[in-house]
Each structure stands twice: as structure tokens, then as C-alpha cells.
Amino acid sequence: MSDDRASGAAPAPGAPGATPASANPATPPRPARVRVTAPRAGEPLAPSAAGPLTGGTPASAERVLVASLIRSQLRVAIVCALGFAAALAAVAFVAALPALNDETIAGVPVGWLVLAFGAYPPLVAIAALAVTAANRAEDQYRALAERDEDDA
Amino acid sequence: MSDASALGALGALGAAAATSVSDATPASFGYAGIIIVTLTTVLVGALAVRLSRTTRDFYVASRTVPPWLNASAIGGEYLSAASVLGVAGLILLQGAGGLWFPIGYAAGYLMLLLFVAAPLRRSGAYTVPDFTGARLRSRSVRRATSVLVIVIGWFYIVPQLQGAALTVSIATGLPPWAGSVAVAVIVGVIVAAGGMRSITFVQAFQFWLKLTAVALPAIVMLVVVGGRDLGAAAATAFPAALGPAAVNPYATASLAIALLLGTLGLPHVLVRFTTNPDGVAARRTTLITVVLLVTFYVFPTTIGMLGRAFAPDLATPGTADSVALLLPGRLVDGLAGDLLGALIVAGAFGAFLSTSSGLVVSLAGVISQEVAGGTVRGFRVAALASTLVPLLVVLMIEPAGLAGSVGLVFAFTASTLSPLLVLGVWWRGLTARGALAGMLTGAIACAVAVGLGVLRVPGAGGALVDAAPLAADWAAWLQAALAAPAAWTIPLAVLVTVLVSRYGGGSPPVDVDRILARLHLPERRRPKPQ
Numbered sequence: 169m170s171d172d173r174a175s176g177a178a179p180a181p182g183a184p185g186a187t188p189a190s191a192n193p194a195t196p197p198r199p200a201r202v203r204v205t206a207p208r209a210g211e212p213l214a215p216s217a218a219g220p221l222t223g224g225t226p227a228s229a230e231r232v233l234v235a236s237l238i239r240s241q242l243r244v245a246i247v248c249a250l251g252f253a254a255a256l257a258a259v260a261f262v263a264a265l266p267a268l269n270d271e272t273i274a275g276v277p278v279g280w281l282v283l284a285f286g287a288y289p290p291l292v293a294i295a296a297l298a299v300t301a302a303n304r305a306e307d308q309y310r311a312l313a314e315r316d317e318d319d320a
Numbered sequence: 321m322s323d324a325s326a327l328g329a330l331g332a333l334g335a336a337a338a339t340s341v342s343d344a345t346p347a348s349f350g351y352a353g354i355i356i357v358t359l360t361t362v363l364v365g366a367l368a369v370r371l372s373r374t375t376r377d378f379y380v381a382s383r384t385v386p387p388w389l390n391a392s393a394i395g396g397e398y399l400s401a402a403s404v405l406g407v408a409g410l411i412l413l414q415g416a417g418g419l420w421f422p423i424g425y426a427a428g429y430l431m432l433l434l435f436v437a438a439p440l441r442r443s444g445a446y447t448v449p450d451f452t453g454a455r456l457r458s459r460s461v462r463r464a465t466s467v468l469v470i471v472i473g474w475f476y477i478v479p480q481l482q483g484a485a486l487t488v489s490i491a492t493g494l495p496p497w498a499g500s501v502a503v504a505v506i507v508g509v510i511v512a513a514g515g516m517r518s519i520t521f522v523q524a525f526q527f528w529l530k531l532t533a534v535a536l537p538a539i540v541m542l543v544v545v546g547g548r549d550l551g552a553a554a555a556t557a558f559p560a561a562l563g564p565a566a567v568n569p570y571a572t573a574s575l576a577i578a579l580l581l582g583t584l585g586l587p588h589v590l591v592r593f594t595t596n597p598d599g600v601a602a603r604r605t606t607l608i609t610v611v612l613l614v615t616f617y618v619f620p621t622t623i624g625m626l627g628r629a630f631a632p633d634l635a636t637p638g639t640a641d642s643v644a645l646l647l648p649g650r651l652v653d654g655l656a657g658d659l660l661g662a663l664i665v666a667g668a669f670g671a672f673l674s675t676s677s678g679l680v681v682s683l684a685g686v687i688s689q690e691v692a693g694g695t696v697r698g699f700r701v702a703a704l705a706s707t708l709v710p711l712l713v714v715l716m717i718e719p720a721g722l723a724g725s726v727g728l729v730f731a732f733t734a735s736t737l738s739p740l741l742v743l744g745v746w747w748r749g750l751t752a753r754g755a756l757a758g759m760l761t762g763a764i765a766c767a768v769a770v771g772l773g774v775l776r777v778p779g780a781g782g783a784l785v786d787a788a789p790l791a792a793d794w795a796a797w798l799q800a801a802l803a804a805p806a807a808w809t810i811p812l813a814v815l816v817t818v819l820v821s822r823y824g825g826g827s828p829p830v831d832v833d834r835i836l837a838r839l840h841l842p843e844r845r846r847p848k849p850q
Contacts, residue, residue, distance in 0.1 A: 234837045241840060242746050245434040252430060256423070256576065263416070263564035274546075276558060276625060283416055283564045284621050287423045288614045295430050295610045299603045302438065306600070306842040 229316060237309040241302055248298040255290035259283065349658045350491025353666035357529070358506060361522060361673055387601060391608035393520040394592045396527035398583075398609075399616060400476075400675035401483025402726035404530055404668045407617065409641035411624025412634060415562025418624065420572055421727065422617035424579025428730075429613060432584040433606040438599035439745045439839040446591050447686055448737055455744045457829040458752035464759055466690050468736050469587045470706075472729060473683040476586070477676050477710035478717075479725045483641070484672045485714070490645050491665045500714045503669075507676045508707035511684065512700040520595060526674040527612065533667020534619040537648045537660040541626055544651050557629040570797075571804040575727060578806030582730030585737030587686070588678035598843040623647060644668070680706045728770055735762035735809040743817060745839055748832050754821025762813030769805035 262268065263283035271278045403425060410418030445451035448469050453462025481500040488499025560566065583589065596602040627634065627643040630651060634643045645668070648660035684703035692698020736759050743750050743758075801808060820826075829835065 231833060234833075234841065238746070238836060238840050245746075248434050249431065252427065256427075260564070260567075260572070266565065269560060269563055269565065275629065277563065279564045280416055280419070280558055280625070283419045284625065285618065288426070288618075291423075291427050291430055292611055292614055295433055295607050298430075298434055299607050302603060303600060310842060 230313070233309060233312055233316070237305060240305045240308075244298060244301040244305060248294050248301075252290065252294050255294070256287055259286040259290075262286070347492050349662035350488075350665050353662035354488065354491065354502075354669045357666040357670045358673070361526070361670065362510065387596075387605045388608050389520060389524050390592075390595055390605045391612055392524035392527040393595075394523075394589075394605065394609045395612045395616065396523035396525065396530070396674050397588055397592065397678040398613070398675070399527065399530050399671055400726065401480050401668065401671050403617070403620060404534060404664075404671045405483055405486070405641045405644050406479075406726065407620040408624035408627055408644040411621065412627040412631070412643045413637065413640040415559070415566075415628070416564040417562070417567045417572065419564075419621065420567075420575055421579065422621055424576050424730075425583070426610065426613040426617050427580050428583025429606055429610045431580050432589070433603060433610065435742050436584050436745055437593060437602045437606045440590060440741070441593045441596050441602035442599045442839050442841075442843070444594075446594055447682065447689075448585065448587060448590055448741070449686055449690075451590070452740055452744060452755065455829075455835060456750065456752045456755055457831075458755075461752050461755050463690065464756055465737065465740070466686050468759060468763065469686050470683055472585075472733050472737070473587050473679045473706065474710050474713070475729045475732070476726070477679050477707070478713050479729075480672045480676045480679075481710055481714040482725075483668065486641055487645060487665055487668045487672075490642050491662075497715055500711060503672045503676060504707045504711040507673060507680055508704050511677055511680045511703040511707075523674055523678070526670050527616075529670050530667045531612075531616050531619075533663050533670070534616065534623065534644070537644075537652075537664055538619040538622045538626070540656070540660060541648060541651045542622065545626065545630070557632065568800060570807065571800050574731075574800075574804035574807035577810060578727060578731035578734045578804070581734035581738045581806075581810060582732075585733040585741055587682040588675070591682060600842070620644065626651070676707075731804070731806040731809070732763070732766045732770070734806050735766040735813050739810065739814045739817060743814070747818075747821075748836055749821055749828060750817070751821040751824065751826035751828055753824040753826035754817045754819075757820040757824065758813045758817025761816040762809055765809040765812055766805055769802045769809065772802050 259282060263279045263286065265279065268282065269277045269279040273281060403422070407418070407422050407425075410421055412418070440451065443451050443454070445454060449462045449465040452465045453459065481503055484499040484503040485496035486499070488494055488502060489496040492498075593602050593605075596605050623644050627647055631643055631647055634640055634646065645661065645664055648664060649657045651657070652660055680703055683706040684699050687702035687706065688695065688698035692702065739758055739762065740755050744755070821828075
């Protein structure tokens with residue numbers, strides 16, 4: 169049942185030289201109108217020249233670099249997700265404190281207000297942190313990959 | 321953009337004109353709100369189409385669309401009836417338990433940002449089946465995902481049409497079915513005619529319309545109420561029995577997980593990310609979306625709390641969702657109150673239109689691709705089918721709470737498509753067999769739980785078990801686990817996916833390393849001039 173894989177469009181695996189030309193298309197003064205149609209099956213994720221930094225099958229050194237990039241991005245995602253879960257739990261805990269539900273602001277118990285609006289500041293802060301961290305990981309990868317290219 | 325705001329201003333003028341000539345009954349205000357928002361939506365859509373024809377193609381033009389406009393469009397499509405009406409209704413009905421819904425709806429975009437935004441953009445996929453099929457190089461996975469997308473889309477459209485029924489019957493006095501039919505017809509015709517979707521302007525306009533429609537009434541009501549003595553009303557409005565400390569921890573955690581993880585698998589969410597030029601822009605857009613959503617949800621929350629203080633009589637399952645529509649008229653006297661009411665009606669109607677049409681287009685795209693080979697005629701037929709089926713469902717079943725039934729759709733999505741997307745992006749060991757087994761497990765577990773839960777608790781559509789305190793009682797726990805299944809169905813689906821991938825005899829695609837590299841590697845920087 170799982171053997172019906174569409175034979176993945178196998179591109180020339182070792183053709184790294186093909187990328188620069190197509191990555192920098194000569195922009196015509198007025199691009200022709202492109203009709204957008206339903207994407208054909210298998211089109212996404214097909215290797216594209218304009219796509220990632222390296223086309224073709226990654227060589228072993230690059231493969232290590234890619235794996236470490238994916239690991240560090242996953243670490244960013246998990247740390248941020250856990251951080252937000254902890255913030256949510258803290259908001260829920262604080263909102264449930266009896267002392268805060270005896271106090272009121274404009275007639276509304278403080279606990280209700282904490283639960284209603286308290287989760288949003290950490291949400292925005294963690295989202296901003298995550299974007300910074302993920303972009304930094306990509307910058308590091310770029311720096312390493314470029315150094316490798318220079319060495320080669 | 322200036323067109324959109326100009327049209328909005330025209331719409332406001334039109335509303336004023338319409339009311340000055342009419343006999344100014346609330347019904348005429350309601351009609352005005354609905355008609356104006358519909359016409360404006362169609363007009364902005366038509367203008368945007370002309371704009372994109374005279375300049376450049378949509379996908380090329382999208383690269384010049386600033387991220388905040390893109391983020392507005394995402395927010396416009398995402399904010400549905402459950403957000404505009406349902407959140408206030410749940411807070412009125414359930415108290416502090418309802419406060420978790422807006423948190424979950426907004427924070428879903430954090431999970432999307434963390435786990436899938438940039439990789440999905442880099443995948444180049446337009447739909448969820450496109451992504452899963454290509455990631456696993458499997459037609460069966462693609463087909464199974466398509467079926468799930470269609471089911472989820474239908475169940476997500478149902479609450480939109482129910483919200484339309486409620487809004488139209490309150491605003492105009494017409495029978496409820498008229499609202500459902502009206503939205504279904506408008507959406508079906510617009511989508512089948514080939515417009516509206518993929519047009520960033522329309523959805524961005526819808527976001528700002530919805531924000532205005534909840535923010536202005538909420539602020540005006542706060543100002544009006546600020547001069548009043550709350551007195552005894554406030555003391556009974558926020559009872560400890562419905563307070564933050566009284567929520568069932570299991571049900572709350574389960575709901576939060578469903579909402580957090582459900583967002584990233586919703587059928588109409590993914591396609592918006594293709595309008596970002598690259599992965600970095602996809603992240604920035606998602607971050608702005610989070611900010612916009614947080615800004616938005618402050619106001620339905622406020623309206624819900626005001627409702628607890630000033631409209632306790634609406635706190636029944638059948639009427640709670642109408643609180644946002646009725647409260648402005650009660651708190652603000654005269655013409656101003658009627659206008660604010662009409663504004664919320666317009667915003668709510670806009671929400672049904674934008675979310676439903678986004679869903680119908682996603683569904684029609686998937687259906688026509690699977691069945692009709694992606695032809696235009698197939699797309700049109702599929703668009704009509706995508707609207708008709710939920711309409712029939714709505715006309716047959718009893719309406720449940722809006723935010724509650726949307727919460728169940730999130731739980732289903734979070735148990736089926738979301739684990740597959742997250743594992744597909746991050747785990748190279750995923751196999752087609754594992755993906756199929758996981759989706760099937762999650763779908764069956766969730767469907768059985770929801771089915772049994774509804775049977776056990778007649779009339780309760782919500783995912784929160786309000787009447788079940790934390791008791792060491794088997795029946796209470798079982799009921800909670802059935803009513804809020806996400807906390808066990810998601811781990812179950814993930815576990816099955818991982819186990820079958822490991823030991824099920826299949827193997828990952830041969831080019832899995834290249835696929836993952838495509839997902840995660842940053843785009844080449846603009847080449848330096850030589």
C-alpha cells in the first residue's frame with residue numbers, strides 16, 4: 169500500500185553548476201502574465217534551482233551541516249513551545265489564586281483579568297524571540313556553508 | 321489598499337444614508353450592514369482582480385506585498401464566526417473557561433510559526449495533500465489527506481453557516497435558515513465565478529473590517545458603562561464557581577492543546593503562506609499575524625465580560641452567541657447603539673463570507689484535483705458541492721455553541737493532519753505507512769470520542785465539560801476524556817505514526833535528505849553584483 173510512490177522526479181544529482189544562472193534571472197522590463205493553475209502532483213518539493221543554497225544531493229560535509237541546522241531549528245521550536253506552555257501554566261496558576269479573586273478592578277475579579285489578557289504578552293514576546301533565533305540559526309548555517317565553499 | 325479604505329468609507333456613508341431614509345428600525349440597520357458588507361466585499365474583489373490584471377500576476381505581485389498586508393489577509397481569513405461571535409458567547413456561558421478559547425486561537429499561530437511556517441513555504445506546496453503526498457512520495461497518503469481535508473473543511477463551514485443563521489435572524493427577523501442559505505449562495509456563486517480567493521486585498525480588508533466591528537462597539541460600551549454604578553450586578557457577574565480556579569484542569573489542558581496544534585493543519589491556512597517570497601518572510605508574516613490576532617481577541621473577550629455583567633439573561637446555550645450582536649443596543653441608547661449593532665452584524669457577516677470562501681476554495685481545489693484532474697469546470701462543480709453539503713448538514717442538525725463546535729474541529733485536525741505535518745517537517749524516519757496509520761488512528765479515535773461525547777451529554781456541543789468538577793469519579797473522567805479528546809488522541813496518533821514508521825516494514829523516500837534540505841535550507845541570498 170505504500171509502494172505506490174510516484175517515482176520522484178530524479179534530477180541530475182551532482183549538477184551544482186546549474187544553479188547560479190537560474191538563481192539570477194535576467195528580469196525583463198515587464199514580466200508576462202503567468203496563469204496560475206492547479207499545481208500538478210509531485211510538483212512541490214521537487215528540487216528547484218531557485219530553491220536552497222545547495223542543489224543536488226548534499227555532499228557528506230554539507231549533509232552534516234544541514235542536519236545540524238535542522239537540529240538547531242528544532243531546538244528553537246521546542247524550547248519556545250515549552251516556554252509558552254510554562255507561561256500559560258503560570259497564567260492559569262496565578263489567575264486561580266484566591267487572593268486575586270477577592271480583589272476587583274472596576275468590579276471584575278483580578279484573577280479573571282489575568283486569565284483574559286495575561287497570556288498575550290508572553291505569546292508575542294516568545295513569537296518574536298523565535299523569529300530572531302530561527303533567523304540567527306540560518307545566518308550561522310550560511311556563514312559555515314560559505315566558508316566551506318571558499319575552502320573547496 | 322486605499323481602494324479598500326475608500327470603499328469602507330463609502331460603505332459607512334451608505335449605511336448612514338440608508339438609515340436616514342428608512343424608518344430606522346433595527347431590522348433596516350441589520351439589512352444595511354449585511355448588504356453593504358457583501359457589496360463591498362464583491363467590489364473590493366473586483367477592483368483587486370482588475371488591479372492584478374493591469375499590473376502583474378498575483379504570485380509575482382505578492383512579492384511586493386508588504387508583510388503586514390499579507391498578515392492582515394491571513395487574519396482576515398482565519399477570524400471566523402467562532403471568533404467574532406462565539407468567543408463572547410462562551411465567556412458569557414461558561415465564565416473563565418471560555419477565556420481559554422481566544423488564547424488558543426491566537427497561540428495556534430505561535431505553533432504554526434515555530435513548527436511549520438518557513439518549511440511549508442519552502443516546500444512550494446499549495447495544499448496540505450500537495451505537501452504530504454510530495455514529502456512521502458505516496459499517492460495513498462495524498463489521497464487520505466485529501467479526504468481528511470474535505471471532511472475538516474465541511475465541518476468547519478457548518479458553524480459559519482450556523483453563525484449566519486443566528487446573525488440574520490437577529491438582525492432582520494427572517495427565519496434562521498435564510499441566513500445559512502444566503503451565505504452559502506453568496507459564497508458558492510462568488511467562488512464558482514472564479515473570484516475572491518487568492519486576493520490578498522479582499523481578505524486584508526476583511527481583517528480590518530472585523531477588527532473595527534468588534535473594537536469600536538467594545539470601546540464605546542466601556543466608555544458608556546464606565547459612568548455606571550456596577551453595584552450588585554458586578555458581584556454576581558463573576559462568580560467563583562465559574563472563575564479561573566473552578567475550571568476542570570484536564571478539559572482545559574486538552575482544549576488548549578487542540579486549539580494550539582489544530583491551527584497549523586487547517587486547510588485554508590497553508591495556502592496563504594505561498595504569498596510570501598521566502599521562508600524568512602513567512603516567519604515575519606506569521607509574527608505580525610500573531611500581533612494582529614492578539615489585538616483582535618482583546619475585544620471579543622471584553623464584550624464577553626461586559627455581557628456577563630449586563631446581559632446575564634442571554635447566558636443560555638441557545639442565545640449566548642447572540643450577546644455580541646445584542647449588547648450594543650442594550651448599553652448604548654438611540655442611533656449610536658443601532659449603528660454599533662449594525663457594525664457588529666456587518667463584521668460577523670464578513671467573517672462568515674471570508675472564512676467560508678477561503679475554505680470552499682481550498683476544498684474545491686482539492687476535490688477538483690482529485691476527481692476532475694484540476695479543470696476549471698471541475699473546480700466550479702466542486703465549489704458548489706463544497707457549499708451544498710455543509711448547508712444540508714446545517715439545515716438538518718440543531719445548532720451547538722459556535723466556538724465549541726469549532727473547538728471540536730480543531731481537536732480533529734490536531735489529531736490527524738497536524739502530527740503528520742510536524743513529523744513530516746522534522747523527522748526523516750517518517751514513512752507513508754506510518755503516516756496513513758497515524759491519520760487513521762487519530763481520525764477514528766477523535767470521531768468516536770466526539771460521537772460518544774455528544775450522545776452522553778445531549779445538547780452540549782462544547783469541548784469544555786462545565787458541569788464536571790475534578791472528581792475521582794470514573795464516569796466524570798470518562799465524560800471529560802470524551803468531550804475533550806485532544807489530550808489523548810494527539811499522543812495516540814503520534815505514537816502510532818512513529819511505531820508504524822519504525823517497525824511497519826516501509827521505508828522513508830529514497831531522497832528524504834534532499835526533501836528535508838529543501839524544507840530547511842535558507843534561500844540563496846540575492847547574488848552580489850560582480
